[in-house]
Amino acid sequence: MTDAMKKALEEGATEAGFADDVARFRYGDHGVEDWVSVIILWAMSIFVFLQFVTRYLFNNSLAWTEEISSYLLICLTFIGSAMAVRKNTHIQIEFLYTVVSYRVGFVLALMIDVLRIAFLALSTWLAYQVMVIMQFQYMAVVEWPLSYVYACVFIGYAAMTIRAIQVIVRHWRTKSSELMVAGAGPSL
Numbered sequence: 001m002t003d004a005m006k007k008a009l010e011e012g013a014t015e016a017g018f019a020d021d022v023a024r025f026r027y028g029d030h031g032v033e034d035w036v037s038v039i040i041l042w043a044m045s046i047f048v049f050l051q052f053v054t055r056y057l058f059n060n061s062l063a064w065t066e067e068i069s070s071y072l073l074i075c076l077t078f079i080g081s082a083m084a085v086r087k088n089t090h091i092q093i094e095f096l097y098t099v100v101s102y103r104v105g106f107v108l109a110l111m112i113d114v115l116r117i118a119f120l121a122l123s124t125w126l127a128y129q130v131m132v133i134m135q136f137q138y139m140a141v142v143e144w145p146l147s148y149v150y151a152c153v154f155i156g157y158a159a160m161t162i163r164a165i166q167v168i169v170r171h172w173r174t175k176s177s178e179l180m181v182a183g184a185g186p187s188l
Helices: 003-016 019-024 032-057 063-087 102-136 147-174 178-183
Strands: none
Touching: 032 063, 063 147, 102 147, 102 178
């Protein structure tokens, strides 16, 4: 990127009010699942727009665009969930951490991490089984096997399991959890 392009981007970002976000942006802060989610989101948006144009402007809608958009939304949900696991931003109850000691909170956080890994690993295995079964079931409009959709579910659960393992390793190394920081319970 040339200096003129960087300057134009900075000026535009300042005018739009997100200059701080642009200045802090680093490609390395984002995982593979982030970029795959962006691609899926753009593809889904294009198909929905195409559906809108063909239905309301040409009065002759393309049936496959709605079906593919629905399945892309499913893929986006499961692959994008790996991002939430990596950042540890899924919905969590933080109240208990305000009333227990640091040590008890850390043990509780590790137990929750282990349970999450077990649940995600089981879900990965089940998603794989469903993916194999669904290879003989086809989509309604497009003649593709539904196993493609369930492959996204399987990949999403596998990515969530891997990210959950990375989260528990991070918690073990730092001897802390985002839950404990949010709760800020009494110290020992």
